Amino acid sequence: GESVGLHLPTLSVQEGDNSIINCAYSNSASDYFIWYKQESGKGPQFIIDIRSNMDKRQGQRVTVLLNKTVKHLSLQIAATQPGDSAVYFCAEKVNNNDMRFGAGTRLTVKP
């Protein structure tokens, strides 16, 4: 079946560096994607979204890139801070009612 997956389960970066978290999806018909951040002991929190008619979208310190040719999604975090340490999920819209989530990447920021 269709799936959303992540290339790396863990990522460790130095404070101040940029972070890149990757996600591969297999449903070529998906037209909407979201990145969520989940801090320890909390529920996932919406970060940024992107529609398939876009290649790039920027937020505050975050950028999402979408490459539909290779079905790849990435989240870039600029000047990573200790507060960015969390598990990051990508999710794709699979029908009108449902988002399917990847397994998550744990980002650790070293001081």
Added chain:
Amino acid sequence: EAQVTQNPRYLITVTGKKLTVTCSQNMNHEYMSWYRQDPGLGLRQIYYSMNVEVTDKGDVPEGYKVSRKEKRNFPLILESPSPNQTSLYFCASSTWDDYGYTFGSGTRLTVV
């Protein structure tokens, strides 16, 4: 404050003892959903509801029931819990045309 509230946060129970996890949202959202989160598997949808009295199965509905009698509440019912339902559960809600879900803080369930 706009939020999704789940209760309890932690629950340890025995096999076969019926339990209910409550979920309530104060944002007048039409859409509500339950997910379970297991290591390495991410979030998997159990049930969802598009509006009052409208519910449907997600990817892993076996062993669970839900109801949506009121717009704000969407309880998750385990009629006869088993150890394989030990997991972290999240309730989420959104407007009908918005996929940026608001999640609750989670319920960690252990079935022994």
